[in-house]
Amino acid sequence: xxxxxxxxxxxxxxxxxxxxxxxxxxxxxxxxxxxxxxxxxxxxxxxxxxxxxxxxxxxxxxxxxxxxxxxxxxxxxxxxxxxxxxxxxxxxxxxxxxxxxxxxxxxxxxxxxxxxxxxxxxxxxxxxxxxxxxxxxxxxxxxxxxxxxxxxxxxxxxxxxxxxxxxxxxxxxxxxxxxxxxxxxxxxxxxxxxxxxxxxxxxxxxxxxxxxxxxxxxxxxxxxxxxxxxxxxxxxxxxxxxxxxxxxxxxxxxxxxxxxxxxxxxxxxxxxxxxxxxxxxxxxxxxxxxxxxxxxxxxxxxxxxxxxxxxxxxxxxxxxxxxxxxxxxxxxxxxxxxxxxxxxxxxxxxxxxxxxxxxxxxxxxxxxxxxxxxxxxxxxxxxxxxxxxxxxxxxxxxxxxxxxxxxxxxxxxxxxxxxxxxxxxxxxxxxxxxxxxxxxxxxxxxxxxxxxxxxxxxxxxxxxxxxxxxxxxxxxxxxxxxxxxxxxxxxxxxxxxxxxxxxxxxxxxxxxxxxxxxxxxxxxxxxxxxxxxxxxxxxxxxxxxxxxxxxxxxxxxxxxxxxxxxxxxxxxxxxxxxxxxxxxxxxxxxxxxxxxxxxxxxxxxxxxxxxxxxxxxxxxxxxxxxxxxxxxxxxxxxxxxxxxxxxxxxxxxxxxxxxxxxxxxxxxxxxxxxxxxxxxxxxxxxxxxxxxxxxxxxxxxxxxxxxxxxxxxxxxxxxxxxxxxxxxxxxxxxxxxxxxxxxxxxxxxxxxxxxxxxxxxxxxxxxxxxxxxxxxxxxxxxxxxxxxxxxxxxxxxxxxxxxxxxxxxxxxxxxxxxxxxxxxxxxxxx
Numbered sequence: 001x002x003x004x005x006x007x008x009x010x011x012x013x014x015x016x017x018x019x020x021x022x023x024x025x026x027x028x029x030x031x032x033x034x035x036x037x038x039x040x041x042x043x044x045x046x047x048x049x050x051x052x053x054x055x056x057x058x059x060x061x062x063x064x065x066x067x068x069x070x071x072x073x074x075x076x077x078x079x080x081x082x083x084x085x086x087x088x089x090x091x092x093x094x095x096x097x098x099x100x101x102x103x104x105x106x107x108x109x110x111x112x113x114x115x116x117x118x119x120x121x122x123x124x125x126x127x128x129x130x131x132x133x134x135x136x137x138x139x140x141x142x143x144x145x146x147x148x149x150x151x152x153x154x155x156x157x158x159x160x161x162x163x164x165x166x167x168x169x170x171x172x173x174x175x176x177x178x179x180x181x182x183x184x185x186x187x188x189x190x191x192x193x194x195x196x197x198x199x200x201x202x203x204x205x206x207x208x209x210x211x212x213x214x215x216x217x218x219x220x221x222x223x224x225x226x227x228x229x230x231x232x233x234x235x236x237x238x239x240x241x242x243x244x245x246x247x248x249x250x251x252x253x254x255x256x257x258x259x260x261x262x263x264x265x266x267x268x269x270x271x272x273x274x275x276x277x278x279x280x281x282x283x284x285x286x287x288x289x290x291x292x293x294x295x296x297x298x299x300x301x302x303x304x305x306x307x308x309x310x311x312x313x314x315x316x317x318x319x320x321x322x323x324x325x326x327x328x329x330x331x332x333x334x335x336x337x338x339x340x341x342x343x344x345x346x347x348x349x350x351x352x353x354x355x356x357x358x359x360x361x362x363x364x365x366x367x368x369x370x371x372x373x374x375x376x377x378x379x380x381x382x383x384x385x386x387x388x389x390x391x392x393x394x395x396x397x398x399x400x401x402x403x404x405x406x407x408x409x410x411x412x413x414x415x416x417x418x419x420x421x422x423x424x425x426x427x428x429x430x431x432x433x434x435x436x437x438x439x440x441x442x443x444x445x446x447x448x449x450x451x452x453x454x455x456x457x458x459x460x461x462x463x464x465x466x467x468x469x470x471x472x473x474x475x476x477x478x479x480x481x482x483x484x485x486x487x488x489x490x491x492x493x494x495x496x497x498x499x500x501x502x503x504x505x506x507x508x509x510x511x512x513x514x515x516x517x518x519x520x521x522x523x524x525x526x527x528x529x530x531x532x533x534x535x536x537x538x539x540x541x542x543x544x545x546x547x548x549x550x551x552x553x554x555x556x557x558x559x560x561x562x563x564x565x566x567x568x569x570x571x572x573x574x575x576x577x578x579x580x581x582x583x584x585x586x587x588x589x590x591x592x593x594x595x596x597x598x599x600x601x602x603x604x605x606x607x608x609x610x611x612x613x614x615x616x617x618x619x620x621x622x623x624x625x626x627x628x629x630x631x632x633x634x635x636x637x638x639x640x641x642x643x644x645x646x647x648x649x650x651x652x653x654x655x656x657x658x659x660x661x662x663x664x665x666x667x668x669x670x671x672x673x674x675x676x677x678x679x680x681x682x683x684x685x686x687x688x689x690x691x692x693x694x695x696x697x698x699x700x701x702x703x704x705x706x707x708x709x710x711x712x713x714x715x716x717x718x719x720x721x722x723x724x725x726x727x728x729x730x731x732x733x734x735x736x737x738x739x740x741x742x743x744x745x746x747x748x749x750x751x752x753x754x755x756x757x758x759x760x761x762x763x764x765x766x767x768x769x770x771x772x773x774x775x776x777x778x779x780x781x782x783x784x785x786x787x788x789x790x791x792x793x794x795x796x797x798x799x800x801x802x803x804x805x806x807x808x809x810x811x812x813x814x815x816x817x818x819x820x821x822x823x824x825x826x827x828x829x830x
C-alpha cells in the first residue's frame with residue numbers, strides 16, 4: 001500500500017485502473033498522515049504536480065498529490081505518527097491544527113472543566129460526585145497535555161528575509177496602501193483596501209466575541225473630538241509628549257528614543273561582523289584580550305541603554321547622545337532633545353483666535369482673560385485614546401449595569417497621534433484603530449470572578465528584573481499566572497486575568513507562540529496614570545513591537561474628572577451585615593490656618609478631604625517626624641496654576657475612630673487592556689505568510705495561512721475552465737453560500753486552475769469550491785483546503801454544512817478527508 005502511494009505520482013497508469021487504486025488508497029489513508037501533512041506544511045514542504053493525458057480517452061486529468069502523503073505511506077509507521085501528533089491532540093486520530101490552536105483549545109477545555117466542577121461541587125448526589133471525580137482526573141491529564149504543548153516548538157519564522165515579499169503581497173492584494181499616493185503620499189496615513197477592510201472587520205468581530213460577549217462588557221462608541229478641558233484634566237495636554245531631536249543642518253526631525261535605539265543596535269551589529277584578529281596575535285598580545293572584553297562590555301552597555309530608553313528623561317537622553325557621539329544620518333549634529341506633544345489640535349465652532357481679537361479690538365485685560373477662557377473652551381483635540389470617552393460616561397454605565405461592581409466598558413474606534421517620524425507600514429501611523437477595555441474594580445479587591453478559570457496558563461513574561469540584567473542573563477521567563485501573582489510579579493489578579501485572555505486571543509489570531517512575550521514596564525517608563533503595566537509584544541521583521549498595552553490606571557482618571565467637574569463618580573458596595581471600619585477625623589486649627597492661608601484654607605480642606613485613610617496617616621506621621629508637611633495642589637481649572645502650602649503640627653491633627661457601616665463608597669480603580677488593531681493586522685500578516693515551491697515551477701508561490709475565522713473571504717468559487725455551461729452552477733453556489741452568510745469570491749477566468757488556486761491562497765481564502773464537468777453530471781463539486789492543498793469531492797447539497805462546521809471548528813479538515821477520501825483527479829474536458 002505504501003508503494004502504491006508512490007506509484008500514483010511517478011507512473012502514468014491507465015485511467016480506470018488508476019481511479020480504482022486511488023479509491024482503495026483513500027479508503028485506507030490514516031488521518032494521522034493528513035495531520036502530519038498540514039502540521040509540517042511550512043516553507044520546507046515540496047509538492048509535485050503531475051499532469052496525465054491518457055491515450056484511450058480525450059480527457060485530461062489534473063493530478064495533485066502531496067509528496068508528504070506518499071512519503072509517510074512509504075516510510076513512517078502509523079503508530080510512530082500517532083505518537084508524535086496524537087500526544088498533542090489527545091485523540092485517536094491526529095488533529096490538523098497548529099500548535100497555537102491546540103494550546104488555545106486545550107486551555108478552554110480546562111476552563112470548562114473547572115467551571116463545571118465549581119457548579120457541582122458539594123452537591124449530595126452520586127451522579128454528580130462521579131462526574132466531579134472524572135472531571136478532576138481529566139483536568140490533571142489536560143494540564144499535563146498543556147505543559148507538553150508549550151514545549152512543542154512553533155513553526156520557525158523567517159521574518160526579516162520575507163519582509164519585502166510580505167510588503168509586496170500586502171500592497172499588491174490591497175490589504176493596505178499609502179494614502180493620497182497619486183499626490184505623492186502623506187507619511188503616517190494608510191488606506192485599507194478590500195482585503196484589509198474584510199480582515200479588519202473579522203478581527204474586530206473576533207475581539208468582540210472573545211472579550212465583550214464573554215465577559216458581558218458594555219460597549220460604547222464615543223466621539224473622536226475631545227474638548228481641551230477633558231484632556232487637560234486627564235494629563236494629556238501636559239504629559240502626552242515624546243522627546244524629539246532635530247538635524248542641525250537639514251532640519252529633519254526624529255523621535256529621540258527610537259533613533260538612538262536603532263543607532264546603538266546597528267553599532268552593536270556592526271561590531272559583531274568585524275573580523276577578529278588572528279588567534280596567534282591574540283595569544284601574543286596580552287592586552288588584546290582585555291580590549292576584546294572591553295568591546296563586549298561596551299556592546300552589553302549599549303543594549304542595556306536600548307532597553308531603558310523608553311523611560312529616560314530629557315537630560316538622560318542628552319547624556320547618552322553625548323556619550324556615544326550620536327550623529328544624524330547625514331553625519332550632522334543634533335539639536336535637542338525637546339518635548340513634542342503628539343495630539344492633533346482643532347477647534348469647535350467658528351470662533352476667531354483670541355490673540356487676534358485682542359490685537360484688533362484693543363480689549364482690556366479683564367475682558368481678555370474672559371476671552372482666553374472661552375478660547376480654551378473652543379480648543380479641542382482629536383482623541384489620542386478612546387478611554388476618556390468611557391471615563392466621562394462612567395456614571396451612566398454604572399446605572400445601566402444596575403449599580404453592580406465590578407464591570408467593564410469597551411470601545412473600538414479611531415485614535416490620532418501626530419507621530420514625529422511615522423514609518424514601517426501599519427506599525428507607526430498617525431491615525432489608527434484601537435480596541436480598549438476599561439475594567440472598573442474595587443481598589444481593595446482587584447480581582448476577577450473568572451480568574452480561577454485561567455490561572456493555570458503559562459505566560460512568556462519579561463519582568464523588570466530580567467530587562468535590567470545584562471547580556472545572556474536577560475531572558476523571558478515562562479511562568480504560571482497563579483505563581484506570578486503570588487510572587488508579586490504581576491500586581492493583582494484582575495491584571496493577570498486580562499494578560500491571560502489577551503494571550504489566548506493572540507493565539508486565536510494565528511500569532512506564533514514563540515514570537516510573543518509580555519514585557520513589564522520599567523518604573524521610569526510607565527504612563528503618568530499607571531501603577532503597573534505589561535505590554536504584549538510580538539516579534540516582527542522590525543523586532544519586538546508593542547501591540548497590546550495592559551495598565552493598572554488606579555483611580556487617576558475618575559479622581560481628576562470628579563475634582564474638576566464636581567460630578568459624583570463614586571461606586572457603592574453594600575454589605576449584607578454591618579461592618580466596623582476605621583476612619584480618620586480631620587481636626588484643623590482654623591484660627592492658625594486662617595491667619596496663614598486666609599481665603600485659601602478652603603482649598604486645603606478640600607484637598608485633605610479627598611485623601612484616603614492611608615494618605616492621611618502618612619501625612620500625620622510626617623508631621624510628627626518633621627513638624628511640617630508641604631501640600632502640593634495642581635490647578636483644577638484649564639488656566640489654573642499649581643499651589644503649595646506648608647502645614648505645621650500645631651495647625652492640624654488626625655484622630656482615629658471606628659464606625660459600623662452598611663455600605664462603602666469608593667472611587668473605582670481601572671484595569672485597561674488597549675489593542676492596536678493596525679499593528680495586530682501587520683503582525684498577523686507577517687506570522688501567517690508562507691512560501692511553497694513546485695518541482696515543475698521555478699517561481700515561489702506565497703500564501704497567507706490565516707486562521708479560518710480571520711480569513712477576509714471564506715470560500716472561493718472556481719471553474720475548471722471558462723466554459724459557459726458552468727455559469728448557472730457558479731451563481732447557484734454563490735447564492736447558497738450568501739444565504740448562510742459565508743463570504744465568497746468568484747473566479748471563472750480562462751487561466752489555469754493552478755493559477756486560480758494561487759490567487760485565492762494569496763489573500764488567505766481557506767476553502768476553494770471547484771466546478772468541473774463532473775458537476776454537470778452529478779451535481780458534485782471539489783472542496784480544497786488552502787494549507788494542505790488536499791481536496792475532497794462532495795455533493796453540492798452538503799457544501800454549506802461542511803464549510804460551516806470547519807469555520808466553527810466543530811470538525812477538522814482531517815475528519816472530512818477521512819470521511820470522503822482524498823480526491824486527486826480533476827476533470828478538465830467535457
